[in-house]
Amino acid sequence: MEAVKGRLLTSTSTDFLVGCRLRELAGLPFGALVKAPWLTDAPETGDLYGLVAWVRVPESSMARQMAVQPAPTPGMVQDQQSTAEPAEVRVLVVGYRQGRRIHHLLSPYPPRPLAELTLCAPSEVVAFTQEGRLGYLRHILRATDLPMPELLAAHLRQAHEAHVHHGNPDWVHAAVQRVIHLLRDDPPTLLWVLDALSDALPEALAAVKP
């Protein structure tokens, strides 16, 4: 059973906001693939898949005071981390699962109220990202209100690691190919994205694959 990282606060068709304890953030890296069950009467179970796209850590009145202390003690930091005010994690929807099938489309249903957010295991990352024609990349590339190149780079690096672990080091090439294809009519954006990928995946992209 995956550990619950947080619960749903609000949602739209393209993203949802999750509240979680500050310390859970350590297990929710930027770009990670996460999921939350959906709201439906249908007999089949389903999850929305998304990427951790943006995180906001709220301010507390204690923090304001402690920030100006010359040297906060470890205990003070500890207290701050267990503050009751939840951190907000914005999840960009990239697909969903219905029964056993994975789809790279927006979910037909929103996440359940207070749905539990869990981190996908590497095997699930592999299963999701190797589905179909990598169509989920569309959702990332379209997210222009986010630091999209960074998000994509972070996601591809994590997904690449999962694929390497499962014996498929070439997956990342197909993914990059797809990104280039989707963005090639927008050279400024594409060149930004490739620049970020060069930083994120230096070893994987060092050699030219025929």
Added chain:
Amino acid sequence: MTQDVLGYVLGGSLQEGLTVRLQVPPHRVHEGAFVVMDAPGWRFFGIVTDVALRTTHPRYVENETPDLAPALTHMLRQSTLYTTATVLPVRMMEIGPDPEQDPEGYQRFLQEVDAGLREVRPMPVKTVPPHFSPVRLADQGDVDEIFGRPTEKATFVIGYTREQGHAVRIRLREFIKRSAGVFGATGTGKSFLTRLLLAGIMHHDVASVLVFDMHNEYAYDLPDPDRKVRVDGLKSHFHSRIQVVGLGPGTLIQNRPPDYHLQIPSSEIQPADIELLIHALNLSETASLVLHALYREYGDGWFEHFRSLEIGATEEVEENGKTKTVPAENSVEAWAKRAGIHPESARAIHRRLRLLFDRDYIAPDPPHNTLQQIIQDLQQGRNVILSFGKYEADLDYLLVTNLITRKVREAWVEMTERHRSQKDQAEPRPLVVVIEEAHKLLSREMAVQTIFGTIAREMRKYYVTLLIVDQRPSQIYDEVMSQLGTRISGWLGDEEDIRAVLAGLANRDALRNMLAHLEPREEALVMGWGVPLPIVVRTRRYDETFWRELQGARASMRGKPEDLNRALFG
């Protein structure tokens, strides 16, 4: 057969050609390549006229691309940079439904073809293949479809496609239907190509050939200075089917006696023959006057009479008891006085014509009527190579070619008219007259005077056509150039010459580039109405292999042992 797809049609038009996105590296596709595009029901044939480098966005070819990981740069280039070829569609042919997808429809199609309800042949293109039609290089079957199959009668391999070496044939019967031309700068292989064509025409016996061999190179074997080998003359292979005729008595051709010598009876020379020589003989404007006065007085004997006159001959006559010196009866001056011509004009032309008076190939009454013999040989299906021997001057070439061709054509006109008026008279045998240095006879000025201009214009009306060989096509009258059916041209350096060779053809821009990019030798562009599609060929080699192929395996048995080895083991 699934062949390598070079790319797919992306757009374009009949006028400007189709844009084909290549999926192979540009070096696989050359300008002038013959390609095939299959569309549902139809096959299109075209030629590549241009190859271009493209990008989906100019930004991708600016220098300022950031320092990306090598694999990224590679992938980026692969999907944003590409090559297109421009293909000019030229022919299209119905191919019926896809036999795999619609076997019944295909069977029906074949039945309709067999029943003659549908005509399946490449025809001039009238539309374009649809978007994304695959494009491939023509294979041997496609080349045969367009240019002639090996099983077709009287087809002849003239060369090979540049990319894949497919044999390209010409249909000889079509070829001789109209006058044709072989062009190219000196040394590009015109004479060798002409040898090939003549060997083909003679071998398939589609016409009689009369060659005016100004440089004595077609009849007998001669050394090739460029390759230090011996080049077989046509006579060595066609034997008695070729009559080698030497101009003038005693003439040797490559140190060998010809089959017979030509002596032209002086009575055959007409004033118009001399008028052609105005420049060659440096005659004045008044020459015509003199010539016509002579002709009026002596008729066909004018040349002989004039030859017998002397300049300044005088005689003494008694007049009123005194002795006076007057122009003699056999003097040019006496004749001039009688004819009402200024004596100086008559003297000038007599002096100029002395050049001709001294030519031994003109005789008052030659023992054999070899001029008639030439005509007879040609009528009887033999070929005649008239070698000029030591007579290399323009004067001789102009006079002799024009006079003989005039006589030959007269004979053909007569045969044609007999054939047309009398049912039982056979159709005249086609005749091809080959002239090297054709611009000498077909310049703007000459073409209106010589018989060659007439023949070029009347096309095949009398079954006589020309094969003109020339290195300066720009100096040939453009009316003549535009009459040529098949034009075969090697490399040409001069812009004017290129323009002349292409005169009157469609898609000249494309052809101009193909012509400009030919190898300097042994490559030629074959074009014109006589061929279904312009194509660049590597010219077939004229060598022992050629003769072996032409004459079948029998000939190889006569060869030297090493030749035999080569024939057997390649």
